[in-house]
Amino acid sequence: MEKLTACLREAERILVFTGAGISTGSGIPDFRGPQGIWKTQQPVDYRDFMTSPAARVRYWRQKLDGWQSFRDARPNAAHAAVADLERAGKVELVVTQNIDGLHRAAGTSRLVEIHGTNGAVECQRCGERSAPEPHFEAFGATGEAPACACGGWLKPATISFGQSLRQEDLARASEAAARCDLVLALGSTLSVYPAAELPLAAARRGVPYFIINRGPTEHDDLPLVTGRLEGDVVDLLPRAVAAVCSAP
Numbered sequence: 297m298e299k300l301t302a303c304l305r306e307a308e309r310i311l312v313f314t315g316a317g318i319s320t321g322s323g324i325p326d327f328r329g330p331q332g333i334w335k336t337q338q339p340v341d342y343r344d345f346m347t348s349p350a351a352r353v354r355y356w357r358q359k360l361d362g363w364q365s366f367r368d369a370r371p372n373a374a375h376a377a378v379a380d381l382e383r384a385g386k387v388e389l390v391v392t393q394n395i396d397g398l399h400r401a402a403g404t405s406r407l408v409e410i411h412g413t414n415g416a417v418e419c420q421r422c423g424e425r426s427a428p429e430p431h432f433e434a435f436g437a438t439g440e441a442p443a444c445a446c447g448g449w450l451k452p453a454t455i456s457f458g459q460s461l462r463q464e465d466l467a468r469a470s471e472a473a474a475r476c477d478l479v480l481a482l483g484s485t486l487s488v489y490p491a492a493e494l495p496l497a498a499a500r501r502g503v504p505y506f507i508i509n510r511g512p513t514e515h516d517d518l519p520l521v522t523g524r525l526e527g528d529v530v531d532l533l534p535r536a537v538a539a540v541c542s543a544p
C-alpha cells in the first residue's frame with residue numbers, strides 16, 4: 297500500500313484499467329464470476345444476432361433480465377476515487393471493461409468504455425443511437441426484438457461476443473498505454489483479451505504496474521507487476537487515493 301501511494305503521488309499520467317470487480321459493490325452482477333450469468337446462460341453471438349430472429353429475441357430477453365440492476369446501480373467509493381484522481385490532474389485515461397456507465401456517472405470524463413455501454417441502444421445498420429428505456433419497454437410488452445426506422449436491428453451499444461472492438465477506442469487506449477507513467481488494474485481478472493493486453497503494454501515500457509483485485513488474476517505471476525493488493529477495490533482504492541489527493 298505504501299508503494300502504491302508513493303507511485304500515485306508522483307504520477308501525472310495514470311492509465312486506469314477497470315473490470316467487473318469495481319462494480320459488484322454497486323450491485324452489478326459479474327457476468328463471468330462464479331455466480332455469473334454466463335454460467336447459466338449461453339451468450340448470443342453477434343453473427344447469430346444479425347442473422348437469426350430467435351437469437352435476437354433470446355439476446356433481448358437476457359438484456360431485459362439484467363436491465364433493472366443496471367438502471368438502479370449507483371457509482372461507489374472506488375468509482376469516486378478514480379474520478380478524484382482525474383480531478384487532481386493525474387489521469388491519462390480510464391479504460392473500463394464494464395458496460396454499466398458508472399465511471400461516467402461518477403464524473404470520469406477521460407474514458408474509454410472498451411466493451412461498449414448499456415447506456416444507449418444502437419442501430420446495427422445506420423448507427424443511430426437512442427435511449428434504451430423505450431426499447432426495453434417495447435420488448436417487454438411485445439416480445440419482439442426492436443428495429444430501427446431504417447430497417448436495421450437495434451442492439452444495446454455493447455460489444456457482443458464475436459463482435460470486434462471499436463477501432464477508435466482501441467487506438468485511444470493504446471495511445472494512453474504508450475504515454476502513461478503508471479498503470480493500475482482494478483477489479484479485473486485480466487483474462488479477457490485484447491483488453492487485458494493494455495496494462496501489459498504499459499508495463500513492458502517499464503512503467504510501474506499495480507493490480508488491486510479480490511481473487512487471482514492472470515497477471516499475478518508476471519515479473520512486470522510492481523505491486524499486487526489482494527482485496528476489495530471499493531475498500532482499498534479510496535484509502536490509497538485519499539492519502540494522495542487530500543481534500544482542497
Ligand SMILES: [Zn+2]
Pocket residue numbers: 419420421422423424444445446447448
Ligand atoms: Zn437505423
